[in-house]
Amino acid sequence: MIEEIRIENLGVIAGARVELGAGLTAITGETGAGKTMLLTGLGLLLGGRADAAVVRAGATSASAEGVFLVEPGSPAAERALEAGAELDDGALTALRTVAAAGRSRAFLGGRTVPQSVLAELAEHLVTVHGQADQVRLRSAARQRSALDAFAGPTHGRLLEDYRAAWTERQRLTVELAELVDSAQERVREAELLRLGLVEVERVDPQPGEDLELAQEAERLGHAEDLRQAAQVAHDALMGTDDAQAPPGAAALTDLARRTLEVVARHDEALGALAGRLADVGYVLDDLAADLARYADEVQADPGRLAAVQDRRAALGTLTRAHGGTVDDVLAWASTAGLRLVELEQGDDRTAELRARLEDLTGDLQALADQISSGRAEAAERLGAAVTQELAGLAMASATFSVRLTPTPELGPWGAEDVEMLLAAHAGAPVLPLGQGASGGELSRVMLAIEVALATAPSSARPPTFVFDEVDAGVGGRAAVEVGRRLAELARGGAQVLVVTHLAQVAAFADRHVVVAKTEGDVVTTTDVRVVAGPERVAELARMLSGQEDSATALQHAAELLERSAVGR
Structure with a gap:
C-alpha cells in the first residue's frame, strides 16, 4: 500500500505532499491543475521512463518520493532486501530524481539502485490503468495475458514450463538446421583434415x-x-x-x-x-x-x-x-584431431537432436493441452464474471465472452489465439473488444475485467490499483455505478486511487484529495489537500456545475454524497 507521495518541481507542481490510506481515494481538480502529475511522479517511483521535459521550468531537477507499506516476506520485501534496501518497520522508501539535463537516479530504502529494480517492485506493488490501457486492451497479447492471469498461479506455472520447453525447442531447431545445412561442408572439411593428419603421421615429426x-x-x-x-x-x-x-x-x-x-x-x-x-x-x-x-x-x-x-x-x-615450425605442425595435428572427432560425431549429434526435438514436441503438446484446458475453463469463468460486473456498471444487457481459436501449429504461448468479444447491448453483434464499444463502454469493460482479475479466488494481484480517468466518456447512472464498483473493489481489501472529473465517482471515495493551482500556475504543498465536510461538498458542486457556490449544485452534491454513503 502507498502511504505517502512527495513531489518537487515536477511539471506545474512546485511541491506537493499527499498522504494516502486504505480504501478508495479520489483525486480531483480543474483541468491542468496537476492531477496527472501526481501519477507521473508515482510512475517515476515505479520505474517508469524519466523525461527531462517534466522538470519544472527554472528548476535544476525534479524528484518524487514515496513510502510503501510492504508485508515482511512478501515478494516486494524480498526483492527490496536483495537490492540492499532497508525496511523501517515495514515501510519502504523509494526516491527518483530527474535532472533538467536528462539524467535520472533511483534510490530504494536508502540505497542507490538501477531503475529496473523499481520496475520489478512495481509488479508486486501497484497496478496502474489509464486511458492508454484501453488501447492496449485491444491487443491479442494483452488479452491473452489477462486470461492467463485470471486462470491462476497453477496455470501460470504451466505457462512457464511451456515457455522454457518452447525456447529450448527453438534453440535445438536452429542447431539442427545449421547441422543439416552445413553437412556437405563438414564432409569436405573432414576429408581435408584426414589427408593432413595422414601426412603428419607418415612423416612422424618429433618436437624440435x-x-x-x-x-x-x-x-x-x-x-x-x-x-x-x-x-x-x-x-x-x-x-x-x-x-x-x-x-x-x-x-x-x-x-x-x-x-x-x-x-x-x-x-x-x-x-x-x-x-x-x-x-x-x-x-x-x-x-x-x-x-x-x-x-x-x-x-x-x-x-x-x-x-x-x-x-x-x-x-x-x-x-x-x-x-x-614442427612444433606448430604438432599443435595443428592435435587441434585437427579433436575437430575431426567432432565432425565425425556430427551425424550422431543430428540423430540426437532429432530425437530430443521429438521428445520436446511431445512435452510441448502435453503442456499445451493442459494450458488449453485451463484457458477454456478460465474463459468461461471470466466471461461470466465480466458480464456480471458490466451489469453492475449500467451495461445490464451487455455480454462479454472470450473466444479461443486453435492455431495450426504450437505457438510460443500455446495452441490457441485468445480474443475478447463484446456485445454492447441486446441485439448487438458480438465483435472483438474495441470494435463494438464506445470509449465510455470500453472504460467500463476495462474496469470490469480488472475487478474480475482482482477478485478472482486465485488472484495474486498487487494490493494497490491506480485508475487515471478510467471513467472518461462515462456519465449519468453509469458514472454512479463506476464509483460504486471502485468502492466495492476497495472494500475487498485493495487500495484504490482514481483520478476523476466525475462527481458521481468522487462521491464514493473514502478520502478526497483536491489539487488546485494558485496564481502563476504553480501548485504548492498547500494546494494539494484532503477535503471533507463542506469543503468536499463544494468540490463536488464545482465538478457538477462548475460553480462551487451554486445553491442548487451544493444541494445536489450533498445528496450525491448521502446516496453514495448509503450505497457503500
Whole structure:
C-alpha cells in the first residue's frame, strides 16, 4: 500500500505532499491543475521512463518520493532486501530524481539502485490503468495475458514450463538446421583434415626436430673447415713437431709458472700468481684435449648430409602447410584431431537432436493441452464474471465472452489465439473488444475485467490499483455505478486511487484529495489537500456545475454524497 507521495518541481507542481490510506481515494481538480502529475511522479517511483521535459521550468531537477507499506516476506520485501534496501518497520522508501539535463537516479530504502529494480517492485506493488490501457486492451497479447492471469498461479506455472520447453525447442531447431545445412561442408572439411593428419603421421615429426636437423646440416656442410679450425687452435695451445715453429701457449704458460716458482719463496704474492698460472695450464691442457677429440670426430659424411637434407625437405612440406615450425605442425595435428572427432560425431549429434526435438514436441503438446484446458475453463469463468460486473456498471444487457481459436501449429504461448468479444447491448453483434464499444463502454469493460482479475479466488494481484480517468466518456447512472464498483473493489481489501472529473465517482471515495493551482500556475504543498465536510461538498458542486457556490449544485452534491454513503 502507498502511504505517502512527495513531489518537487515536477511539471506545474512546485511541491506537493499527499498522504494516502486504505480504501478508495479520489483525486480531483480543474483541468491542468496537476492531477496527472501526481501519477507521473508515482510512475517515476515505479520505474517508469524519466523525461527531462517534466522538470519544472527554472528548476535544476525534479524528484518524487514515496513510502510503501510492504508485508515482511512478501515478494516486494524480498526483492527490496536483495537490492540492499532497508525496511523501517515495514515501510519502504523509494526516491527518483530527474535532472533538467536528462539524467535520472533511483534510490530504494536508502540505497542507490538501477531503475529496473523499481520496475520489478512495481509488479508486486501497484497496478496502474489509464486511458492508454484501453488501447492496449485491444491487443491479442494483452488479452491473452489477462486470461492467463485470471486462470491462476497453477496455470501460470504451466505457462512457464511451456515457455522454457518452447525456447529450448527453438534453440535445438536452429542447431539442427545449421547441422543439416552445413553437412556437405563438414564432409569436405573432414576429408581435408584426414589427408593432413595422414601426412603428419607418415612423416612422424618429433618436437624440435627441425631445429636439431638445421644445426646438424650446418655442421656436416662445413666439416672440413671445422676440423681445420679445431686443429689450428689445438696447435696454438700445444705447439707442433716442427722445431722451427714457436712454442704453444701451454708450453709458454708452463715456462712462466716455473720461472715464478724459482723466486716465489722470496714473496708470497708471487707464489700465488704462480699457482694461478698452474690453474691456467690445467685449463689449457683440457682445452687442447677437447679440441683434439673434436678434430678427430668431425668428418665429412656426404651420406648423412644427404639424409639430413631429405628429412628437412619432408618436414618443410609439413611446416609450409600447417605452420612455421614442427612444433606448430604438432599443435595443428592435435587441434585437427579433436575437430575431426567432432565432425565425425556430427551425424550422431543430428540423430540426437532429432530425437530430443521429438521428445520436446511431445512435452510441448502435453503442456499445451493442459494450458488449453485451463484457458477454456478460465474463459468461461471470466466471461461470466465480466458480464456480471458490466451489469453492475449500467451495461445490464451487455455480454462479454472470450473466444479461443486453435492455431495450426504450437505457438510460443500455446495452441490457441485468445480474443475478447463484446456485445454492447441486446441485439448487438458480438465483435472483438474495441470494435463494438464506445470509449465510455470500453472504460467500463476495462474496469470490469480488472475487478474480475482482482477478485478472482486465485488472484495474486498487487494490493494497490491506480485508475487515471478510467471513467472518461462515462456519465449519468453509469458514472454512479463506476464509483460504486471502485468502492466495492476497495472494500475487498485493495487500495484504490482514481483520478476523476466525475462527481458521481468522487462521491464514493473514502478520502478526497483536491489539487488546485494558485496564481502563476504553480501548485504548492498547500494546494494539494484532503477535503471533507463542506469543503468536499463544494468540490463536488464545482465538478457538477462548475460553480462551487451554486445553491442548487451544493444541494445536489450533498445528496450525491448521502446516496453514495448509503450505497457503500
